Amino acid sequence: MREFSAEYLETTRAGMWADSREALADLDLSARERVLDVGCGTGELTRVLREESPAEVVGLDADRGLLASVDPPRLQGDALSLPVADDSFDLVVCQALLVNLPDPAAAVAEFARVSTDLVAAIEPNNAAVSVTSSADPEAHLAQRARELYLQGISTDATLGADAAGVFEAAGLTDVTTARYDHERRIDPPYSEHAVEAARRKASGEGLATDRETMLAGDATPEEVDDLREAWRAMGRDVIAQMQADEYHRREVVPFFVTAGSAPE
Ligand SMILES: C[S@@+](CC[C@H](N)C(=O)[O-])C[C@H]1O[C@@H](n2cnc3c(N)ncnc32)[C@H](O)[C@@H]1O
Numbered sequence: 001m002r003e004f005s006a007e008y009l010e011t012t013r014a015g016m017w018a019d020s021r022e023a024l025a026d027l028d029l030s031a032r033e034r035v036l037d038v039g040c041g042t043g044e045l046t047r048v049l050r051e052e053s054p055a056e057v058v059g060l061d062a063d064r065g066l067l068a069s070v071d072p073p074r075l076q077g078d079a080l081s082l083p084v085a086d087d088s089f090d091l092v093v094c095q096a097l098l099v100n101l102p103d104p105a106a107a108v109a110e111f112a113r114v115s116t117d118l119v120a121a122i123e124p125n126n127a128a129v130s131v132t133s134s135a136d137p138e139a140h141l142a143q144r145a146r147e148l149y150l151q152g153i154s155t156d157a158t159l160g161a162d163a164a165g166v167f168e169a170a171g172l173t174d175v176t177t178a179r180y181d182h183e184r185r186i187d188p189p190y191s192e193h194a195v196e197a198a199r200r201k202a203s204g205e206g207l208a209t210d211r212e213t214m215l216a217g218d219a220t221p222e223e224v225d226d227l228r229e230a231w232r233a234m235g236r237d238v239i240a241q242m243q244a245d246e247y248h249r250r251e252v253v254p255f256f257v258t259a260g261s262a263p264e
Helices: 006-012 022-027 044-052 104-114 138-152 159-169 192-203 205-216 221-243
Strands: 034-038 056-061 074-076 089-095 115-124 130-133 173-186 249-261
Touching: 022 115, 022 173, 022 249, 034 044, 034 104, 044 056, 044 089, 089 104, 104 115, 104 159, 115 159, 130 138, 138 205, 138 221, 159 173, 159 249, 192 205, 192 221, 205 221
Parallel strands: 034 056, 034 089, 056 074, 089 115
Antiparallel strands: 115 249, 130 249, 173 249
């Protein structure tokens, strides 16, 4: 199982669902009584669900450390074998969980066991992330790094766009999909996190962490090394632009909210 730090989850989810929650409409949150957020991590979605619904919202994750950031009620457990009774929630939902599981269909079937009504998944298509940047080569290099990384992982990081098929195969009916584009911007004045991200680009640290994954795919060591050199030069340019308050970056991650009715 890929590990996530609390800092990674808090920064990548910052601002998510802050601008518009229309894509959550099919979850009928205002009418829910018991909601389970599976793979809740630090509770970024759990908090949104608690704001939108009068339901008791339980956060569940395999990682006890992440779960410590989530206000109770919370449960430690495995998405593939949920430690709860059949039909004990009227909505079982996850965000950015299925893209990290080798067998997402098994998790969706398990969600259906536990839900009396609706199952939902909010999943990205990580191959369709778009970046624009005032540092010229950044968009192209980010795309290349993403391609090499996605070739090296064994789960389906693009699942968001096709989750409806997984839901239907698991016996869910009336399956709907809504899209939510999560936009992340870096503009002056720069946050501490943005400055740290630029430093990591210039040092190549970020890519070094992903090297092993990239090599597990089609990438050769030379390709990864060349990418890292170009990445570091781009990082130095980002820092220079930041010092002049001229750096701007926009990233859009397309998420898809898929929902389906559990069989009676
Ligand atoms: C990308 S994070 C998403 C966290 C949160 N839903 C969010 O959107 O910020 C994936 C989460 O799924 C959890 N996870 C991965 N495999 C799991 C499993 N088999 N059972 C329960 N949780 C799991 C991880 O610990 C992590 O917290």
